[in-house]
Amino acid sequence: MNMPKMVLFDYGNTIITETIHGFEKGNSALLELAVKNPLHITITELQAKADEVITGISKRMGCRSRFYQPYELSWVSINRYIYEYFNIEFDMSYQELEWIYWNNATFARPSEHIGELLEYLHESGIKTGVISNIMLSGNSLKRRIKEVLPDNHFDFVIASSEYIYRKPEKEIFEMALIKSGLKAEEVWFCGDNPICDIEGANRAGIQPVWYRRTFKEKPDLKMTLSDESYLVINDWPELKEMIERCQK
Numbered sequence: 001m002n003m004p005k006m007v008l009f010d011y012g013n014t015i016i017t018e019t020i021h022g023f024e025k026g027n028s029a030l031l032e033l034a035v036k037n038p039l040h041i042t043i044t045e046l047q048a049k050a051d052e053v054i055t056g057i058s059k060r061m062g063c064r065s066r067f068y069q070p071y072e073l074s075w076v077s078i079n080r081y082i083y084e085y086f087n088i089e090f091d092m093s094y095q096e097l098e099w100i101y102w103n104n105a106t107f108a109r110p111s112e113h114i115g116e117l118l119e120y121l122h123e124s125g126i127k128t129g130v131i132s133n134i135m136l137s138g139n140s141l142k143r144r145i146k147e148v149l150p151d152n153h154f155d156f157v158i159a160s161s162e163y164i165y166r167k168p169e170k171e172i173f174e175m176a177l178i179k180s181g182l183k184a185e186e187v188w189f190c191g192d193n194p195i196c197d198i199e200g201a202n203r204a205g206i207q208p209v210w211y212r213r214t215f216k217e218k219p220d221l222k223m224t225l226s227d228e229s230y231l232v233i234n235d236w237p238e239l240k241e242m243i244e245r246c247q248k
Helices: 023-033 043-061 075-085 094-105 114-123 138-148 170-180 194-203 236-247
Strands: 006-009 016-020 106-110 127-132 157-159 187-191 207-211 231-233
Touching (some): 023 043, 094 106, 106 138, 114 127, 170 187, 170 194, 194 207, 231 236
Parallel strands (some): 127 157
């Protein structure tokens, strides 16, 4: 096992844990800000249209599940279509609306012990970064991470919404390698999702580390890799111990 020169992280349920309040909370906040809603559209009608649009796109892509969807959708483009479909208007940009939506739809907090781990990596000269499957913009993602983990030293944050590809596609991992200037064997990737994070990192030749603490098993989340292909941790101090063993 090679000593990492960089450790990359997934965002949700990995470095940051979100409590989901839901579509209704987020879009209720936006509807209150609408300057025009001539058809008096309700949250229920918005949700139905959103489901129709997103499900339709996934079917056209031929995805057997969201975890195998190769290309990312954009929150701004999806919601611009839905709101303008109903002639709903705002006096602020969709980038601003995205941030308001996210903060009403979710509550974010640092994953336990992640702060101590990130500080250890920084002090050890090991670079860090983030790759997230997310419809929201890179600016919103960076802002959220900065608010929740203000002392982070991430070299870069990659949001799939701005790079076409979603994990587990190897292209998004390759983009991280390009940004890092490192070889795949010099990088570890930590995430909670066995398909997007673990199989994805493995495809790119990066050492996967499965963070199981927040893992929630689902029927379409069955790993196909052998146990020897990845490392497993249940808490962040375990990752520090693994790295320290590599130093000896």
